[in-house]
Amino acid sequence: MRIIYVITCLGSGGAQIQVCNLADEMTQLGHDVRIVTLRDEILVSPKSDIKISSLGLEKNISTFFAAMLKLRRHIREYKPDLIHSHMIHANLFTRLLRLVMNMNCLINTAHSSNEGGSLMMFLYRISDFLSDLMTNVSQEAVYIYIRNKASIKEKIVCVYNGIDTGYFSKSKAITLNEEFNLNDDKKILLSIGRLTDAKDYPNLIAAFNMLNDINLYLFIVGIGELESDIKEIARSSHLNKNIIFLGERNDIPDLLSCCDTFVLSSKWEGFGLVVAEALGCECNVVATDCGGVKEVLADYGFLVEKMNAKELSKAIKCSLTLPKGMNAKGREYVINKFDLKYIAKQWDYIYKDKQKK
Secondary structure (H helix, E strand, O other): OEEEEEEOOEOOOHHHHHHHHHHHHHHHOOOEEEEEEOOOOEOOOOOOOOEEEEOOOOOOHHHHHHHHHHHHHHHHHHOOOEEEEEOHHHHHHHHHHHOOOOOOOEEEEEOOOOOOHHHHHHHHHHHHHHOOEEEEOOHHHHHHHHHOOOOOOOOEEEOOOOEOOOOOOOOOOOOHHHHOOOOOOOEEEEEEOOOOHHHOHHHHHHHHHHHOOOOEEEEEEOOOOOHHHHHHHHHOOOOHHHEEEEEOOOOHHHHHHHOOEEEEOOOOOOOOHHHHHHHHOOOOEEEEOOOOHHHHHOOOOEEEOOOOHHHHHHHHHHHOOOOOOOOHHHHHHHHHHHEHHHHHHHHHHHHHHHHHO
């Protein structure tokens, strides 16, 4: 089967990594795959030798029409059996193009329950007839889309994101205690995610301050547009020397394996991929109840109300009483439900089923 994945860009986000991983798995299953990005940004890419093309879309009307023509040319030359777009701009872009050209099958995937507010939900609603299938990465997000009439229940389904459970597994690499010369009696909280409003790091820092424990360190991995603001909040904290920003790292499984508790403090999420990754590394996990996080975490960690620093602090304190790196049942759950190869086979079935219709 010939497949084109269309995505807004290949930046360092969870949706982008998921598309690259899915493209690799589809290639392994014998499909011929290409990726097309609306914008030029490419920070992540598949491991396989998969052609990536950019449409050069920018924020002006001339590049919009030029990008439309480029994608139409890609489709006419490649003749895909199926086009699978990801994220709202790519979803709406492919739907609009379908008004003026034939597509064998168009599948759209949203990666969040919060994709741009009421205007974007309206645009989804009026263009829903242009896609053959709409999917989202959590069941809760699917319910929200149906409730907001962005799609209808007969046409939208949940397909979870997948993780490489071979890569996200417990390791014995150098620990943060060693890297930062911390005594073994010091405990480590770890949070991973872009420094954006969605991740609500001010709430996490407030919860950390409430713990008021000089033997506890908070490490934050990520960059983003709110980096200076969040660092300023940390600097004003009375435990500022215990809050350490690591920037971007390429040793995430090692970091997860050495922390005492992983914390996700988000206001909203689509799937909560990093929670699955943490469970894959047998971490103790504390997370806020938003998006699909409840479905990912299940009974294998502490789930608390979002934007509630007091409850977050209490849950972290409880989690720190547990032995670290011993959440084997959490890893087993992730392997059985979110393993990348298992999710890829679900997509393979969906693709072939759509081809029959």
